[in-house]
Amino acid sequence: MDRIPILKLGDALLVTIQVDMHDRLATALEEDLTKKIVAHNAHGVLIDISALEIVDSFIGRMLDNIAAVSRVLDAETVVVGMRPAVAITLVELGLSLAGVKTALNVERGMKLIQRRHHVPQSDTDADPAS
Amino acid sequence: MPTPPPDRLTIRTSDDVVVVRQQVRARAIQAGLGLVDQTKIVTAASELARNALDYAGGGTVTLTVIDDGIKRGIRLVFEDQGPGIPDLQLALKDGYTTGNGLGLGLSGAKRLSNEFFVESTLGVGTRVTIARWK
Numbered sequence: 001m002d003r004i005p006i007l008k009l010g011d012a013l014l015v016t017i018q019v020d021m022h023d024r025l026a027t028a029l030e031e032d033l034t035k036k037i038v039a040h041n042a043h044g045v046l047i048d049i050s051a052l053e054i055v056d057s058f059i060g061r062m063l064d065n066i067a068a069v070s071r072v073l074d075a076e077t078v079v080v081g082m083r084p085a086v087a088i089t090l091v092e093l094g095l096s097l098a099g100v101k102t103a104l105n106v107e108r109g110m111k112l113i114q115r116r117h118h119v120p121q122s123d124t125d126a127d128p129a130s
Numbered sequence: 131m132p133t134p135p136p137d138r139l140t141i142r143t144s145d146d147v148v149v150v151r152q153q154v155r156a157r158a159i160q161a162g163l164g165l166v167d168q169t170k171i172v173t174a175a176s177e178l179a180r181n182a183l184d185y186a187g188g189g190t191v192t193l194t195v196i197d198d199g200i201k202r203g204i205r206l207v208f209e210d211q212g213p214g215i216p217d218l219q220l221a222l223k224d225g226y227t228t229g230n231g232l233g234l235g236l237s238g239a240k241r242l243s244n245e246f247f248v249e250s251t252l253g254v255g256t257r258v259t260i261a262r263w264k
Contacts, residue, residue, distance in 0.1 A: 020151065022144035054151065054169055056176040057234040085169040093173060093238035094224055 004029050006036050012044035012113050013037065013075075014106065018051040026062040033066060037073045044113030045070050046106055050081030060095040067100045076101065076116055078109040136194040143188075147179045150191055154206065161195045161204045162264050171204060171262040174242040177235040178208045178258050184229050186212020186256065196261070203244070203263035214252040222248075 002025060007014045013036055015029065033045060047063065049055065055063075067077035078101045082090075090097070103109035137157070139150055154175040158168040175191070182189035189210030196203050215221045222240065227233035236258070240246040245261035 020148040022148065024144075053155070054173045054176060056173050056180070057232045057238060058176070058180055061232055083169075085166045088166055089169045089173050089242065092170065092241050093177075094234045094241065095232070095238075 003032060006032055008036075008040055008042075009046065009110065010114075011040075011042055011117070012046055012110060013040065013042045014046045014048065016048040016051070021059055021062065026058070030062070030066055030069065034069055034073065037070060037075045042075050043117045044110075045075055045077045046109045046113070047077065047079045048081045048106055049079060049086075050083065050105075052083070052086065055082070055086050055090050055095070057093065057095060060090070060093075060097060063097060064099050071099075076113055078103050078112050080104065080106050080109040136192050138190055138192045140190055141179050141182050141188050144183070146188075147176060147183060150179045151176050153193060154204070157193050157195050157204050158262070161197070161202055163204065163262060164264075167262055167264070170242040171206070171260070174239040174260055174262075175206055177239045178206070178260070180231075181235045181258075182208055182210045182212070182256075184231070186210035189255075201263050203261055205245070205259065205261040208258045208260075209255065210257075211255040214254055214256055215248075215250040216252060218248060218250060 004015060004017060004025065036042065063079055070077045080103045082102065101112060103112055137153060139153060140146060141150060151172050154172050155168060158171050179191060189208060192207040194205045196205055220226055222237050224237045225233040239260060243260035244263045247259040250256040
């Protein structure tokens with residue numbers, strides 16, 4: 001069975017989705033990711049969807065699921081590289097990906113993950129939004 | 131310009147949904163749709179193909195490129211012989227699902243299309259027609 005490769009990138013995992021996802025592939029990816037988060041003690045998961053020409057509710061649900069499970073395992077999911085036409089369509093479809101963080105590219109996504117894990121949590125100035 | 135003959139595709143497996151997306155994309159390009167319009171109609175087609183698969187065990191889709199001299203675009207007719215939809219108004223509500231999806235298939239496909247028409251008869255099946263114009 002086909003599987004989507006998962007690469008280790010610092011203390012994060014990088015998944016590049018380049019094929020049209022179908023059910024079994026999505027389920028296999030969720031399983032593989034959870035195992036690798038634990039095995040590598042990963043703090044983040046970057047999912048690069050720049051090759052995807054569409055994101056429908058099936059893929060949206062997969063991304064939401066991965067983010068939810070990763071969060072429970074103390075890893076943050078960042079979806080990167082969404083094409084503009086995909087973003088427009090996704091919002092009109094009614095998917096907001098509320099549980100998923102997004103970044104324009106892998107580099108920025110990586111920064112998001114690093115920021116979360118290297119800023120001391122006790123520091124009251126840690127969160128610039130507060 | 132003569133309108134090319136319609137294509138009819140069968141939806142039986144998850145892989146067929148992928149083929150539907152590819153064919154709809156090809157026809158949308160043929161119809162001269164821009165990238166955002168292509169993406170919208172392909173996404174809508176993906177939702178409806180998956181609906182046919184999940185709720186009716188499969189179905190068919192007929193793809194037609196329309197060019198009547200006034201309007202250009204693509205029309206898709208999804209047909210299945212499934213159980214039918216008991217309450218169409220409810221089925222068109224965001225977040226309503228009898229399956230395990232997000233409940234965005236039908237309502238989302240409607241928003242992504244310029245034309246949307248659904249007919250359903252209990253025990254007979256469902257037909258959803260969508261179109262996207264240039």
